[in-house]
Amino acid sequence: MNNPFPRIYITHRDCPEDEQAARVTRDIHRAIPFTETAGLTIEAYTPTRVVVAVDDREALHNHVGTPHAAVLSLLSETASGLVVAINVRDPALPILRSMEVGFRRLGIGRLTAEAALSEDEAERIRNRPIGKIAVDVAVTTGNTAPSAETTMHWAWLPQSKLSLPASENG
Numbered sequence: 001m002n003n004p005f006p007r008i009y010i011t012h013r014d015c016p017e018d019e020q021a022a023r024v025t026r027d028i029h030r031a032i033p034f035t036e037t038a039g040l041t042i043e044a045y046t047p048t049r050v051v052v053a054v055d056d057r058e059a060l061h062n063h064v065g066t067p068h069a070a071v072l073s074l075l076s077e078t079a080s081g082l083v084v085a086i087n088v089r090d091p092a093l094p095i096l097r098s099m100e101v102g103f104r105r106l107g108i109g110r111l112t113a114e115a116a117l118s119e120d121e122a123e124r125i126r127n128r129p130i131g132k133i134a135v136d137v138a139v140t141t142g143n144t145a146p147s148a149e150t151t152m153h154w155a156w157l158p159q160s161k162l163s164l165p166a167s168e169n170g
Contacts, residue, residue: 003093004031005085009045020045028082038071040078043112047122050083053112066106072139072148073101075113080135080152083115087125088156095162097132097153107147113139115152130157 029036
């Protein structure tokens with residue numbers, strides 16, 4: 001299993017801005033099929049900033065008619081995971097260790113999660129075969145105050161140190 005996320009960035013970093021999000025989203029959907037199932041789109045994808053969004057739709061709502069808490073958590077996990085994964089070098093893989101989610105207000109409408117790293121943090125991930133990092137993410141609707149503020153705790157380590165199930169595809 002190779003880390004496809006740096007390659008996705010390199011492949012699409014120079015394509016026209018109006019096509020880039022759709023192309024990156026397509027390739028992320030191929031790499032992580034659940035992102036397509038959930039209807040996530042990738043709006044920004046760089047080694048220091050990833051923005052993930054989802055349109056508001058009834059299938060994602062909770063009992064009070066707003067996006068389910070799991071949707072806000074999924075957006076945070078995806079944005080933070082991608083900004084870490086884009087920097088992790090083979091043969092290492094990123095693994096979510098824990099998450100802290102603080103719900104601030106009801107998220108009504110299209111939700112956007114932004115995860116960012118400093119240049120130093122991105123460089124540290126690229127240069128270390130094993131490590132840990134906490135990534136803060138804000139989930140917002142439009143320009144309003146955050147619906148959720150999260151911290152996702154990630155690790156990366158060589159695949160050989162992971163106990164992964166055998167692949168059904170080979």
